[in-house]
Amino acid sequence: MKNKRFIAGAVCPKCGEVDKVFTYEKVTKKFRACTRCDFHEEMRFEQHRQELPTRVNDSSKTEAEPVTVIQFPGSKSE
Numbered sequence: 001m002k003n004k005r006f007i008a009g010a011v012c013p014k015c016g017e018v019d020k021v022f023t024y025e026k027v028t029k030k031f032r033a034c035t036r037c038d039f040h041e042e043m044r045f046e047q048h049r050q051e052l053p054t055r056v057n058d059s060s061k062t063e064a065e066p067v068t069v070i071q072f073p074g075s076k077s078e
């Protein structure tokens, strides 16, 4: 089975066992199942969002600013 991921601290709604519930994905659907009993259901969107926020460290933005040199034409006042 691919993408089998146990949910830490999750309680099975059927047998009540902790840490026996895992999730897995099938094509575009996400399922939740238990290893102890035959509990099995399709997950709806945004039930367990436990993705770790990944901080994007993009400090390499040290672009050299284009320097525009403006030269005024020497205006001779006469």
Ligand SMILES: [Zn+2]
Pocket (backbone or CB within 6 Å): 012, 013, 014, 015, 016, 017, 020, 034, 035, 036, 037, 038, 039
């Ligand atoms: Zn169970």
